[in-house]
Amino acid sequence: MFYVALRILLYDKIRSLITLLGVVFAVGLIFNQLGIFLGLMETSSVIIDHTPGDIWVTSKNSKNFDFSQPFPEYIYNQTIADPEILSAEKLIVAWGIIRQKEGGTEQVEVVGFNPDTGVGGPWDMLAGDTRYLKNGNFAIVDESAMKRLGKIQVGEYRDVLFHRLQIVGISRGVKSFTTAPILFTSFELAQRLVTYMGSDSTVFVVAKIKPGASVDQVIARLQQRLKGVDVFTAADFSMKTRKYWAIETGVGFSFMLTIVISFLVGMLIVGQTIYNSTMEHIKEFGTLKALGASNSDIYRIIFSQAIINAMLGYIFSLIITVSTVKLYEAGGMVMVVRGWVNFLVLGLTLLMCLGAAFVSVRRIKSIDPAILFRG
Template sequence: MFYVALRILLYDKVRSFITLLGVVFAVSLIFAQMGIYLGLMEMSSVIIDNTPGDIWVTSKNSKNFDFSQPFPEYIYQQVLSVEGVQRAEKLIIAWSMIKQKEGGMEQIEMVGYDPDTGVGGPWKMKVGDSRDVKNGNFAIVDESAMRRLGNIKVGDYREVFFRRLQIVGISEGIRSFTTAPIIFTSYKLVQGLLGWIGPDNTVFVIAKVSPGNSVNSIVQKLKQRLKGVDVYSRDDFSRKTRLYWTIETGVGFAFLLTILISFLIGMLIIGQTIYNSTVEHIKEFGTLKAMGANNTDIYRIIFSQALINALFGYLISLVITLISVPIYEATDLVMVVRWWTNLIVLGLALVMCLSSAFVSIRKIKRIDPAILFRG
């Protein structure tokens, strides 16, 4: 039956080609929307996911990573005093303004970390070392900021809140979901530079759990001990940040709607093509019935046509997607392709194509072999 379905598709090459293009368009759009969404979500929690630490202590009712508020620095000592906490580090995330070399201001997101431990700082350097921000007005800029801040080189100076900072390193792979350039510098410098934070406040405390202790059990201990702050495991805080951008900003709904529309378009294209093909070959199907074939045999032919379109459309779309990844990166977008997303898209393609075949099946049910003897 698979061979018969293939022969039917090859009989009208133009129509089959147009159908395949429709499937490729729909599946490629689904790939793109899923990939870009996952890329945006990875960007939204990139520092959380790449910072060595098991537990994040944040301000009370903090909605996500980028908009956490300061809390008293003594919380850091309380975290260290809890049994099962191996070590802890303070981290500041704050919004600021940087003066461009040619004039004008640009909003940036500053990350203040301890250069001695590197916790919360850049984990992948293109030029320089993450410890170079120590003991001075020094900063590290991620290479993704070049589009917004210009071609910054090591040794250049930029003014942040009337303080001249020297660029001592270029990091890579640290893009912000908010599109604001990320600037890394020392914890003490940010604390003194941004007066609204206060000299005795921090924004995050990141704790490492001692071997042999459960992260969840230490989270519960900290929740009981600490007042006025929230405590999350790293995975929970990452998930909370991603859900905030997905749900509260409408980003998730927008991507879901586009995927749904692509799915429906693919169903309409394939359904229309297979239905027209079924109508055109109605006498041939009637002949098969007259020769002893039952409805199930005919159904297999129709489903085989849908399956062929789904598999070929999916494979072509996957190749197009893989080729497109560096193109998206060149435009400061990140498209993520994972093996499990490939399986999900394959499943959607199969459901899309096989579901569209049901319209033709209803037509086949009513075929009377006597159609062969009618004029």
């Protein structure tokens, strides 16, 4: 039956090619939208996911990583006092302004951390070292910032929040969901830069528990002891940040709508082609039934056409998607291509094409072998 289905598709090569292109377009758009959406979600929580720590203490009702509010530093002392906390670090995330060389300003996201431990700081350095941030007005910028800030070299100076900072390092892989360049400094310098915070405030406390301790139990104790803050596991705070950007901003709905439309367009293209092919070969199918073929035999032919279209369209779309990942990166975007994403899109592609074939299957049920003798 698979051979018969292939012969039917090859009978009209132009129509089959147009159908295949339609499937490639629809599946490619699904790959594109899923990949970019997942890339945006990973970007939104990239610092949380790369920061070594089991527990995040945040301001009360904090919705995401980028817009948390400061709280008193004594919360840090209360956190580290828990007997099952191995270590804890303070982290500042705030917004500021950087002055361009040619004039004008850009908004930046300032991340202040402890250079001695590196907790909350960059994890992949192209140039320099996080330890260079100590004891001075020094900063590290991510390479992705160069699209907004221009060419930046180690050793040059930039004015940030009316303070002159020297660039001592270039990091890699720290892209912000908000597209604002990220600037890393020491915790103490970040406190001085962000004047509204005061000299006794922090935005996060990131804690690591002792081996064998229960994260849930430690969180329960901290929630009872600490007032005016929230306590999350690293995974929960990462997911909370992603949900905020995906749901509350409408980004997730926009991507989902595009995926649904692509799915329906692909189903329409495949369904119309298979249906027209079925109608053109209606007498041949009647002949098969007259020779003893059952409806299920003919169903297999139709579904085989759908599977051929699905697999060819999927393979070509996957090749195109993988080959364009670098182009997205060059454009400053992140497109995620993962094994589970590929299997998900494969399932959607098969569902799309097999679902489209059901229209033709319903038509086959009513075929009467006597159609051979009609004019």
